[in-house]
Amino acid sequence: MPLLRPLLAVVMILLAASPVAAQDRPRVVAVNYALQYFAERLVGDTAEVIFPVPQDVDPSFWRPSIADISTIQSADLILLNGAGFATWVDRVSLPRAKVANTTAAIEDRFIRTESITHSHGDGDEHSHEGLASYTWLDPMLAIAQAEAIASAITARGIAPEDEVANRLAALRTDLEGLDTQATRAFAGMQDIAMIATHPRYQYLARRYDLSLTSLEWEAGAMPTDAERAELVALVAQTGAQVLIWEAEPPADAFAIAANLGLANIVFPTLAHGVEEGDYMQAVAAALTAMSDASPQ
Amino acid sequence: MNALYLAFAYLRYHWGRSLVLTLVAALIMFVPIATQILLSTSERALVARGDATPLLLGSRGSQLDLTMAALYFSDERPDPVTMREVEAVWDSGLAVPIPVHSAFSSAGFRIVGTTLDYFDFRGLNVSDGRGLSILGDAVIGADVAQALGKGVGDSLVSSPENLFDLDGVYPLEMPIVGVLAPTNSPDDQAIFVDIKTAWVIQGIGHGHEDVVTAAEVAAGTAALSNAAVVQYQRITDANIETFHFHGSQEGFPTSAVIVVPNDVRSGTILKGRYLDSENPAQLIEPAGVIQSLVDRIFRIKSLLDAVTLIIAIAALAAIGLAVFLSYRLRAREIATAVKLGARRGMVLRLLSAETITLLSLSALIAATGAAIVSRNAEAWVGYLLALGS
Numbered sequence: 001m002p003l004l005r006p007l008l009a010v011v012m013i014l015l016a017a018s019p020v021a022a023q024d025r026p027r028v029v030a031v032n033y034a035l036q037y038f039a040e041r042l043v044g045d046t047a048e049v050i051f052p053v054p055q056d057v058d059p060s061f062w063r064p065s066i067a068d069i070s071t072i073q074s075a076d077l078i079l080l081n082g083a084g085f086a087t088w089v090d091r092v093s094l095p096r097a098k099v100a101n102t103t104a105a106i107e108d109r110f111i112r113t114e115s116i117t118h119s120h121g122d123g124d125e126h127s128h129e130g131l132a133s134y135t136w137l138d139p140m141l142a143i144a145q146a147e148a149i150a151s152a153i154t155a156r157g158i159a160p161e162d163e164v165a166n167r168l169a170a171l172r173t174d175l176e177g178l179d180t181q182a183t184r185a186f187a188g189m190q191d192i193a194m195i196a197t198h199p200r201y202q203y204l205a206r207r208y209d210l211s212l213t214s215l216e217w218e219a220g221a222m223p224t225d226a227e228r229a230e231l232v233a234l235v236a237q238t239g240a241q242v243l244i245w246e247a248e249p250p251a252d253a254f255a256i257a258a259n260l261g262l263a264n265i266v267f268p269t270l271a272h273g274v275e276e277g278d279y280m281q282a283v284a285a286a287l288t289a290m291s292d293a294s295p296q
Numbered sequence: 297m298n299a300l301y302l303a304f305a306y307l308r309y310h311w312g313r314s315l316v317l318t319l320v321a322a323l324i325m326f327v328p329i330a331t332q333i334l335l336s337t338s339e340r341a342l343v344a345r346g347d348a349t350p351l352l353l354g355s356r357g358s359q360l361d362l363t364m365a366a367l368y369f370s371d372e373r374p375d376p377v378t379m380r381e382v383e384a385v386w387d388s389g390l391a392v393p394i395p396v397h398s399a400f401s402s403a404g405f406r407i408v409g410t411t412l413d414y415f416d417f418r419g420l421n422v423s424d425g426r427g428l429s430i431l432g433d434a435v436i437g438a439d440v441a442q443a444l445g446k447g448v449g450d451s452l453v454s455s456p457e458n459l460f461d462l463d464g465v466y467p468l469e470m471p472i473v474g475v476l477a478p479t480n481s482p483d484d485q486a487i488f489v490d491i492k493t494a495w496v497i498q499g500i501g502h503g504h505e506d507v508v509t510a511a512e513v514a515a516g517t518a519a520l521s522n523a524a525v526v527q528y529q530r531i532t533d534a535n536i537e538t539f540h541f542h543g544s545q546e547g548f549p550t551s552a553v554i555v556v557p558n559d560v561r562s563g564t565i566l567k568g569r570y571l572d573s574e575n576p577a578q579l580i581e582p583a584g585v586i587q588s589l590v591d592r593i594f595r596i597k598s599l600l601d602a603v604t605l606i607i608a609i610a611a612l613a614a615i616g617l618a619v620f621l622s623y624r625l626r627a628r629e630i631a632t633a634v635k636l637g638a639r640r641g642m643v644l645r646l647l648s649a650e651t652i653t654l655l656s657l658s659a660l661i662a663a664t665g666a667a668i669v670s671r672n673a674e675a676w677v678g679y680l681l682a683l684g685s
Contacts, residue, residue: 063537066426066429066430069429069430070426070429073412073427073429087537090431090492090539090540090541091430091431091492091536091537091539092429092430092431093411093412093427093428093429093430093431093433093490093492094411094412095411095412095413095416096386096394096411096412096413097392097411097413097416155389
């Protein structure tokens with residue numbers, strides 16, 4: 001009984017101190033879930049990693065409020081994906097000293113997409129070059145991005161260098177494991193035409209030499225009549241056997257694709273977090289589903 | 297004690313003459329002291345800006361023009377360098393580069409396009425409103441706010457680069473989102489925007505009506521449009537999504553780059569990289585440039601010192617003469633005092649007490665004036681320097 005009071009006091013002090021400690025931790029902001037996951041793996045508990053985009057908003061086209069911008073500006077490190085991902089960064093003032101572009105070292109491996117040409121007034125014509133943005137879907141590029149994050153973390157003293165190096169080695173091993181699994185899953189699928197519901201998988205397709213055509217469907221939504229007609233036409237044109245969904249749609253949508261002879265695969269792009277599990281588990285599950293759909 | 301009492305009574309009786317002598321002596325003491333305070337404060341203020349800016353990167357050319365444009369936002373227009381130079385410094389890991397784009401103006405004040413790092417570097421705080429957040433935002437210096445009578449919620453319009461450049465640079469309307477606390481530095485005289493906003497003013501970035509549909513983009517169709525595409529001249533919630541930049545940001549211009557090395561060694565390594573005269577960029581120490589300019593300006597200080605000394609000697613001689621003549625006028629009074637039994641020493645003490653009281657009062661007035669000047673020197677010098685910019 002005499003020991004109870006001091007023990008309670010110690011517990012109370014610890015409970016009171018824990019929120020303060022959380023506030024004192026350095027803060028890292030990431031523009032997508034993939035970067036958030038990599039950063040969390042690399043900093044452990046030494047920093048708080050924030051992904052500020054609401055669940056129902058596409059991170060590529062998110063428009064931060066002034067309050068969001070203030071939160072981002074006050075972070076110790078701001079992780080950008082580059083490759084044209086998150087266009088809001090071009091319209092927001094960010095402290096350059098805190099910004100790290102995780103694809104700066106791999107720009108030569110970007111995939112160029114559409115090109116739009118126009119001019120203003122009597123000015124010269126100029127072009128807007130598009131870039132495929134979902135770089136992390138290629139595990140090798142994901143490793144390069146994780147390395148860039150590790151450098152940024154240690155350069156800013158957010159976490160001890162040796163700890164970050166150890167965690168990076170573990171993360172690299174995991175991503176290489178995913179690459180091995182993906183290589184096996186896609187083995188023999190190079191000649192099989194696939195359709196993706198959204199043009200997000202360019203880097204995945206290039207890494208594993210897939211024949212992929214993309215639609216412009218809304219993630220997780222029931223396709224409209226026009227979209228169904230578009231799918232039918234595309235299947236007829238390409239002879240596709242696999243339909244890759246960005247997010248799980250209503251069951252009826254799966255049935256529509258199945259009726260066309262398509263194997264339904266949900267392969268989350270991981271720009272947003274997944275409801276269950278984490279990055280590694282989500283990709284591993286998608287690859288397992290792909291293996292199951294693969295003709296043996 | 298008696299001598300002091302009698303001296304003070306005498307001075308009070310002849311208050312007019314005493315007042316004139318006290319004020320003249322006070323002025324003689326005050327003027328050189330105040331001049332020295334103001335000159336040394338000016339020198340310090342001029343050199344401080346240079347000392348607070350470790351290195352400056354810019355296009356090879358006049359170091360003075362580069363320094364004046366980047367540190368004092370003067371009208372000098374050094375050739376721009378590209379953001380590639382900024383990235384090169386970043387990549388070196390030796391320093392933090394802060395671009396300064398000062399090519400444009402609004403209502404007679406320079407528009408300074410930079411990154412948020414500039415505000416941390418100079419220790420600038422927002423006294424009203426908020427800092428830069430989105431494209432088009434402007435934060436104004438304290439003097440700009442006062443001179444234009446503008447504040448948060450008002451807007452500014454960038455001026456065309458020159459009268460005949462009707463096609464080149466579109467005026468951009470920028471909302472004022474914050475006013476900086478005064479710093480008695482050129483920052484009080486500047487309009488700060490994100491460097492991306494400066495590029496929009498320059499026409500490198502712009503917003504306009506859609507020229508293609510989302511479906512066309514998805515299909516990878518190359519679209520072509522011209523002439524009729526209308527550019528926006530105000531960034532609003534409705535059109536901000538249409539603003540974009542052409543080309544790689546590495547090719548975009550900046551007037552200069554403030555380079556803050558991690559340490560002395562990093563600074564030395566960086567300086568070594570820009571020694572090659574073939575390199576179109578130069579890395580300079582603005583403190584040295586400003587110091588040589590100040591030295592040149594302050595050569596006049598020695599002349600001023602000599603003039604002050606001559607005037608002081610003349611004035612002291614005049615006071616001496618006035619005191620001497622007053623003693624002569626008081627010869628009969630002194631003789632009467634001697635006849636009444638006052639010794640020569642007593643008479644001397646009496647006269648000394650009068651002189652010391654008079655000079656003490658003068659010194660007190662001069663010291664008070666000097667203290668006032670010293671306390672306000674920075675503000676006054678800041679104002680005077682701003683008049684010249």
